[in-house]
Amino acid sequence: MLKMQKLIQIIILFKEYFVLVLLVIVSLILLGSNDNTQVKAIRSYTVAFVGIFQDAISIVPNVFELKRDNEILRQLSVNLSDEVNRLREARLENIRLRAMLNMKERSEFKLVACDIVGKNLHLLRNTITINAGESDGVKIDMPIISETGLVGKVIATSNHHSVCQLLLNKDFRASAKIQRSRIDGIISWSGGETVQLKNVTKTQDVKEGDIVTTSEYSGIFPPNIKIGFVSKIVEVQGNLFKDICVTPGVDFPSLEQVFVIITAIDAERIELEQKILHPKK
Amino acid sequence: MMRHIKYLIFVYILIIIQTQVFQLLSINGITPDILTIWIVYVALTHGQLYATIWGFVAGLMFDLVMGNFIGLSALTKTVAGFTAGYFYEENKAPATLGSYRFLLLVLLVSIIHNTIYSIAFTRGSDLSVWEAFFNVGMATTFYTSALTLIPMFAFARKYTR
Numbered sequence: 230m231l232k233m234q235k236l237i238q239i240i241i242l243f244k245e246y247f248v249l250v251l252l253v254i255v256s257l258i259l260l261g262s263n264d265n266t267q268v269k270a271i272r273s274y275t276v277a278f279v280g281i282f283q284d285a286i287s288i289v290p291n292v293f294e295l296k297r298d299n300e301i302l303r304q305l306s307v308n309l310s311d312e313v314n315r316l317r318e319a320r321l322e323n324i325r326l327r328a329m330l331n332m333k334e335r336s337e338f339k340l341v342a343c344d345i346v347g348k349n350l351h352l353l354r355n356t357i358t359i360n361a362g363e364s365d366g367v368k369i370d371m372p373i374i375s376e377t378g379l380v381g382k383v384i385a386t387s388n389h390h391s392v393c394q395l396l397l398n399k400d401f402r403a404s405a406k407i408q409r410s411r412i413d414g415i416i417s418w419s420g421g422e423t424v425q426l427k428n429v430t431k432t433q434d435v436k437e438g439d440i441v442t443t444s445e446y447s448g449i450f451p452p453n454i455k456i457g458f459v460s461k462i463v464e465v466q467g468n469l470f471k472d473i474c475v476t477p478g479v480d481f482p483s484l485e486q487v488f489v490i491i492t493a494i495d496a497e498r499i500e501l502e503q504k505i506l507h508p509k510k
Numbered sequence: 511m512m513r514h515i516k517y518l519i520f521v522y523i524l525i526i527i528q529t530q531v532f533q534l535l536s537i538n539g540i541t542p543d544i545l546t547i548w549i550v551y552v553a554l555t556h557g558q559l560y561a562t563i564w565g566f567v568a569g570l571m572f573d574l575v576m577g578n579f580i581g582l583s584a585l586t587k588t589v590a591g592f593t594a595g596y597f598y599e600e601n602k603a604p605a606t607l608g609s610y611r612f613l614l615l616v617l618l619v620s621i622i623h624n625t626i627y628s629i630a631f632t633r634g635s636d637l638s639v640w641e642a643f644f645n646v647g648m649a650t651t652f653y654t655s656a657l658t659l660i661p662m663f664a665f666a667r668k669y670t671r
Contacts, residue, residue, distance in 0.1 A: 256569075
């Protein structure tokens with residue numbers, strides 16, 4: 230109320246100025262209603278003049294607008310970051326799938342592509358669970374490979390899932406050979422990031438960097454599947470055999486997709502071998 | 511109220527004189543501005559507020575009668591009334607009206623009036639502001655000032671009796 234009275238007092242005190250401003254505004258509005266060249270020119274000057282002021286004023290930021298802009302930009306940043314992550318993921322998946330597709334096309338075997346849905350890489354008995362099972366034709370002892378080499382073999386199946394024993398498993402064994410010199414051995418694992426090629430005598434020709442593949446002697450794994458490369462050779466005094474470390478071609482921690490090789494297990498051969506090796510059974 | 515109606519009628523008569531009679535007095539198309547003289551008179555006798563409002567009313571009526579550039583005379587005469595109102599002194603109007611101060615005030619107000627008018631009127635045309643101001647604005651100012659001599663002497667005669 231007091232403020233209102235003050236305002237009225239101010240208006241009364243400066244009434245001449247208020248009236249002048251009001252009448253000038255009315256005159257300008259009336260001028261603006263004309264459509265002759267003079268008024269058009271005045272309008273353009275007015276726009277230019279107001280534009281100069283707007284330019285000058287626009288330098289001063291509006292705090293509320295800035296806050297709102299900031300929130301919008303932050304939201305946008307989160308969305309874009311999410312988008313970038315998804316695109317990056319898609320790109321990597323694309324690279325993997327292309328490599329797998331390429332391998333599938335090259336392979337002479339019937340392959341079933343599947344995703345790894347469970348991993349256990351921390352114990353001595355490392356296994357993975359894949360989303361392909363008996364309904365896909367997967368059976369126990371079928372080999373598992375990836376585009377970079379041998380992964381392991383199937384040890385248990387259900388309708389839609391299978392558990393696979395990895396190369397890095399204490400119970401895993403596979404017949405292997407040095408690709409260059411055709412020297413045979415047995416692949417096994419006893420911890421660490423490498424597997425061992427056993428039963429290779431000190432006189433046999435093995436060099437660091439040699440590629441190790443599956444051999445023809447395995448009843449489970451088809452021959453010539455890459456296992457890895459020889460990364461270390463140690464000759465222990467008093468020992469007949471070399472200690473050969475083989476670095477697997479497969480990067481197990483980052484493994485996401487694999488193939489099951491659908492092979493017909495040579496049951497007759499396995500039965501005969503078992504009979505000779507274990508005559509009492 | 512009656513005074514206002516009288517003023518309205520008076521303004522209308524002045525506009526008729528301005529547009530019809532003063533055409534007979536024109537020199538190279540230049541005519542004196544009787545409305546400006548009247549607005550200065552109102553400012554000296556009734557004050558700034560009155561002069562501002564009547565400047566607007568007279569200017570608007572003139573614009574409406576002329577039917578061209580509506581609002582321009584309203585604007586210039588509003589400013590003229592406001593400027594002239596600064597020289598209002600209570601009870602001193604007769605002395606001012608009858609002296610050369612009236613003439614000088616009309617001259618000053620007319621210069622301001624014609625400056626604004628020239629600036630606005632020459633926008634968008636090939637005519638320069640200076641050309642318009644000196645050839646038309648100043649000529650009108652001096653012609654108006656010269657015409658002010660008549661009421662000035664009339665007032666001097668009236669108030670010195």
